[in-house]
Every structure is written in C-alpha cells, then in structure tokens.
Amino acid sequence: MQIIATNLAQPTSITWMGQEVITGIYKTPTNQPIYLGKEIVAEDEVSDREVHGGEFKACYLFSETHYAYWKNLYPNLKWNYGMFGENLTVSGLDETEILIGSIYKIGEALVQVTQPREPCYKFGVKFGSQRVLKQFVKHGRPGTYVRVLEPGFVKTGDVFILKEQAKNSLTTAQFFELLFSKNKNQEHLKLAINNDALPPFKME
16 A cells, blocks of 8 residues: 555534535645644644544545546546545455454554544535435445554555554455444444454444
C-alpha cells in the first residue's frame, strides 16, 4: 500500500433539514506532508467529534482503486482525491484483506487499523443524493480508520510497512458487513467483541 494523496478540509457549510451544518467532508489534496496526531490530523476540519476523530478514528483511509466504480455511478460530480472524506488516498488498500488490529509504519507515523467508515447524511449531501448511503453499504468497500500509536508526518509516496499482523481478527470488509447485516455472523461477532483495536460497542 502507498499514499497517493494527502487530503485536508476547511470548514464547509451545508444545509440539512432546513438547518445550517458545518462539515469537514469536503477534503482536497495538499502538496505538503500532513501530521497524524493521536486524535486528529493536524489542520484538518473535524466538525462532529462524536463520530469523527478521537483515538479510534484519528485518520481515515480510502482506496484509490474504488474511485473508478464511483465515478461511473456519479460521472457529473467534480472528482478529486479526498472525495470520500479521506485524509489518505491509498493504492493497494483491500478491505477484504486488511485486518483490524494490524499495525503499519507510514512515514514518521505508526498506525493501527481500527474500523470501517459508516456513511452519514453529509456524505449524501456531497454526492447530491441520500441514495448513495445504501449504495456505499451494498458496495462493501468502506475504507478504514486508523488509530495513531506514534504521531508523525506522512506524505504522498510513503509506503505502508507492516510491523505487526493482527491475530484472531477479522477484515474491515467483514466487520462492515457485520455492522449492517440483519443476520450477524456469530464467529465474526466474537472476533469483533474480543478485538481491543475496536472501541467498546454494542451490536444489535
């Protein structure tokens, strides 16, 4: 895996249900290294700290490979990296292979894979249709958040170096399916509950 783009956002105002809301989903590429902090990427807008940022969602990664799929569905959007609100656009990121809990060195930073991104209405506003939320879930390729174990700068071109492969874990794709499926895979559920790379959660 390799960083293709580093992306940051300025506060952007959108209208939802008649109310003005500030969001940080409108990220665009920067030609400078970015600093991965313990709970947030420096100089990046995180408007809703209840669902973004923090220990388990310090930085969001999305696969460059999936852009073609979405461009085909939404050809009239203005496309650039950062479109999915990701801080790092990454080549070779495969949600069906990357394990929750695995630890990687990227540039100066040491990160641990935590959880996939769950789409919200702001994502729908950006794409011009709330229908995209169901499409995102059905596609099953949500990218992943990481926990930052050692803060540091990362830049375009930096390669992910696997430092520790997670054991007795599940992939981000499997966990994403677990979140939205009606009939939970009990084996995957047990793996998730016992995984300390994930925050405490309740699965209905």
